[in-house]
Amino acid sequence: MGIYKIATDETLRETIRHGDSKYPFAYYPENIWQFDFHRIDWHWHHELEFLLVAEGTAFCSAGPDRIELRKGCGIFINSGILHRFEAQCSTFAPNIVFSPGLLAPEESLIYEKYVSPVISASVPYKIFSPCTMWENDVLQLLSQIFDLQETEPDNELHTMQLLFQMWSILVKNLGLNAASDSMRRLDHRQARLQAMMQYIHDHYMEEITLEMIAAAASISKSGALHIFQSGIRISPVAYLIQYRLAQAAEQLHTTQKPVSSIAQESGFASSGYFCRKFRQHYHMSPNEYRQRKTK
Secondary structure (H helix, E strand, C coil): CCCECCCECCCCEECCCCCCCCCCEEEECCEHHHEHHHEEEEEECCCEEEEECCECCEEEEECCEEEEECCCCEEEECCCCCEEEEECCCCECCEEEECHHHCCCCCCHHHHHHHHHHHCECCCEEEECCCCHHHHHHHHHHHHHHHHHHHCCCCHHHHHHHHHHHHHHHHHHHCCCCCCCCECCCCHHHHHHHHHHHHHHHHCCCCCCHHHHHHCCCCCHHHHHHHHHHHHCCCHHHHHHHHHHHHHHHHHHHCCCCHHHHHHHCCCCCHHHHHHHHHHHHCCCHHHHHHHHHC
16 A cells, blocks of 8 residues: 655645646545555645545544544635644545636636635635535535546536536535625735744754744744644644654655664754654654655
8 A cells, every 4th residue: 555645845835736727627536544644734725625525534624623524524625724634544535626717717707706705705614514405415516526537537528517516506605705794814824824834844953942933923932822723733842843753754764864863854952852752743663664664
């Protein structure tokens, strides 16, 4: 079984291209359990995402919320929202990711009336349950879209027809319009969160304090703690340690450097502390992780 890992840049934006400029749409028949440590880690993208849990149970984190998605349920992740998916057993969760511009050109009336209100609204995600009639209608259309990608992946016209049906139901039931009071302004908290994350990514090999992380976004230490907790539910220092561990794990996988050297290059004061933190986070020693990756 292959192990998959999501690729992101320094702001956690997903770097994979979903489709192409002519048809910015992609279908992913994914099993979350097959990803590294059974999670599709924190990321965001400008595209819209719809996911359906076909088998198992998925746990979605979107900002401060952790949502349990049982078999048969689905979720819509809005543009620009930080999120991740986790699983505790084999969980097949096919999904589609597509550009808002696929539905209509940005300067068009259709985009202005039916697309922009959704991506600009204060709606980070929407859960779909088969117990609610209109949400079940979305789930049924989503299943048809997935089936079509499996049987006729080149039938873009039929895919678009189903997407328009699904989007029409979503827009109608979210109750938004171009003049809605629920429009979200630029999310300064997310911008600051990403600025602090980028600072950590750039300086993780150095000695970093909470004060230095907060200064990267021109806010107080308490402000930094609040933004991290509300954004990804951990403290800045905890995120720093996790990022250092992730960089160390990558080196364990791709190099033959001694554990002590990797610990130092990843910003840890001692190899003993590094090994303790690595085991706490990954539930195995650095050497066990290295052996697992080379099998």
